C-alpha cells in the first residue's frame with residue numbers, strides 16, 4: 001500500500017550521486033597509478049555514507065576512511081566485503097576487540113594505540129592489519145617525533161602489526177605555495193625510512209592537486225568528492241554535488257524604517273518586499289549568514305536580510321516582478337548560482353563546515369545524473385521530515 005503525502009517539506013536537499021562518481025573518476029585520472037581511497041567520515045560529509053559509499057565502490061573504490069569506530073561499523077554493510085575500512089581516530093582504549101570484530105583497520109596514532117593493538121594481536125596469536133599515522137607538523141594526530149624515535153630504536157614494538165599503510169596529513173594543502181607542504185613531505189620521507197617498508201599516504205583532496213610528489217601509493221580525498229574547491233584562489237575543477245532549495249512561507253511589504261527579524265538588525269531604507277523562507281540555523285545555515293547570504297530565484301539575487309532564525313530566514317525580493325514568487329515556491333540557497341564554497345565565504349567559514357552541518361529536516365533527493373541505462377535521472381526519495 002502506498003500513501004501519497006503532499007510534499008510539505010520546508011526545503012529540499014538534492015545530492016547528485018552522478019557528480020560524486022564523476023569527481024571520483026576525475027581524481028583517479030589525476031592520480032594515475034596511485035590508489036584513490038574515499039573519505040566518508042561524518043556520514044560522507046553530511047551527504048549520507050550509505051548512499052555515497054556504494055557509488056564509490058561501484059567505481060572500484062576499495063579503501064574507505066571514517067573517523068570513528070561507530071562510523072566504520074555503520075559503513076561496513078554498504079561496502080564490499082573485500083574493501084578495507086580505516087578508522088582515523090584509531091581504537092579508544094578497550095575498543096580494539098570491537099574494531100577487529102567488525103573488520104575495521106585502525107589508524108594507530110600513538111604508542112598507546114600501538115600497544116593496544118599489538119596486545120590484541122598477541123591474544124589472538126596472529127598479526128593484525130593497521131595503519132601508522134605520523135605527525136609531520138600539524139600537531140593533531142599521529143606518532144610524535146619522540147614516539148617515532150622509540151619505535152625506531154625498538155622495532156619489536158610493532159610485532160604483531162601487519163603494516164598496511166604509513167600515513168600523515170597535510171595542514172595547508174589548499175594553499176599551494178605554503179612552505180609547510182614541502183616541509184611536511186620531507187619529514188614524512190625521512191620518518192618513513194625509519195619504519196618497516198609499507199605503502200605510504202599523505203594527500204587529502206587538496207594534496208592530490210599539489211602534484212605527483214604528494215601522491216605516494218594512496219590518496220585520501222573527501223571534500224573533492226563532494227565538489228568542494230581543492231585549491232584556494234583557483235577555479236574549481238570538480239562538479240557541484242549538492243543543491244538546496246527552500247520554500248517561501250510568507251511574503252510581506254514593508255516601509256522605510258521597518259525592521260526585519262530578531263534584533264531588527266535590518267532596517268528598510270525604503271519600501272521593500274520581504275519573503276520568509278523555511279530554513280534556518282537549525283537546518284545548518286549559519287547565523288553568520290544574517291544580512292550576508294544570498295538566495296536566488298532564477299538568475300535574480302535575493303539578499304538575506306535580518307538575522308537567520310532557527311527555522312526561517314528573510315530575503316529581500318524587491319528585485320522580482322510582483323507575483324514572481326508566491327508562498328510554497330522554492331528559492332535556491334545552494335546551487336548553480338551559489339556554490340557551497342560561496343555560501344561558506346558569505347558565512348565566514350569553509351565549505352566543509354557548511355556541508356557537514358546540512359540539516360536532518362530536509363527532504364533529501366538522491367539523483368544519479370549519469371546516463372546509465374534507460375533511466376537517465378533516477379530519483380529516490382529519502383524519508384519524510386519529522
Ligand SMILES: *Cc1c(COP(=O)(O)O)cnc(C)c1O
Nearest residue numbers: 039169204205220221222223224
Ligand atoms: C578528513 C581527512 C581527509 C580528507 O580530507 P579532505 O580535505 O576532505 O580531502 C584525509 N585524511 C585525513 C587524516 C582526514 O582527517
